[in-house]
Amino acid sequence: MRSREDGGEPTEAPDDVWVAKAQKGDSNAFGELVTRHRRRAYQVALGMLGHHDTALDLTQEAFVRAYQSLAHFRGEAKFSTWLRRIVTNVCLDYLRKAEHRTPTASYDEALGVDDDDPDGVRLASTLESPDSGVWRKELGTAIVAAMNTLTPEQRAALVLREIEGLSYEEIAKTLDCATGTVMSRLHYARKRLQVLLREHYER
């Protein structure tokens, strides 16, 4: 049986059928959900972390947590919505812990940057696909470095808006905050990126 990968309408049973099976202890059913949703989940993690290996690990970690709390999933929201919340929280936890360790070193370490690579060049190369001629590497480098200067909460809001295309209300629910907070986080995040990336947009 071929399983579909993430996004779009499933060709076979909808998510809730697999969720119900997984809740009864069918590990293969949960495997189907992982295959379906891992790309979307990974995109959120990559956006928040800017580093491939860490994003891979934390996406896996999010699925572990989802499986462990599957009994609490009552189907009021879509599985993808519920999972997105878990992924976001796993990444936020990670970034907050990284922040509380020795400021610069841990932050770089958490994001996989070498000490002699303070500008996060390696981070940008993770955004760059090996066979991509399209992606402008220099801009990618600058974006990731600029993202690294945002607070975890600002990053989360920006990723949920730009990558996931959520409304402010949906972002507020995902991050457990008010819509006004979402608005101001996005404002400060974009303002900062605009200043840091200004030179890359020559007009």
Added chain:
Amino acid sequence: MNPRACETIEPALSALADRELFGAERETVVGHVAVCETCRRTLEDYRLVGAALREGIQIGSERDLSAITWPPRLAHAPSPPLTRWQRLIYDVTRWVDPWPVLAGAAALIALVVGVWLVQPAPSPVNMVEIERVDAEGPVMVIPGSGGKMTIIWLFDADDQPDVTPTPI
């Protein structure tokens, strides 16, 4: 344009770009942007940054994600952030097949135990020497009648205890 006006409008530009501004507030901001080159540039910058971010993530996520799997390679992935050593152990256990490693460890333990077992038995004290023989094993136990037992304890001839055996 009056910079004071831009200052009051600016915090709402991001929400305008996201179509999350409504009613009178939206009217005010739209009215300002229509006549303000600076704020239009800001909106354009926001758009470009968003597009570049989406493009980067899109391209970045085209890589192979089969490492994200179920069941996970490690039943309980350690909670990040990891120390360098935890990271190393985690990576090794994630990417290295554990069975050859476990088999190697088992072989090593078997070897150590084996060497210990085939070591010559310690020489008994206060023994009585009956006869010297060549034998494979260090101890022979021969059950006799009435619950009696004969134990023959073998040891190397050059591993004699200080106590001189008493020949019968």
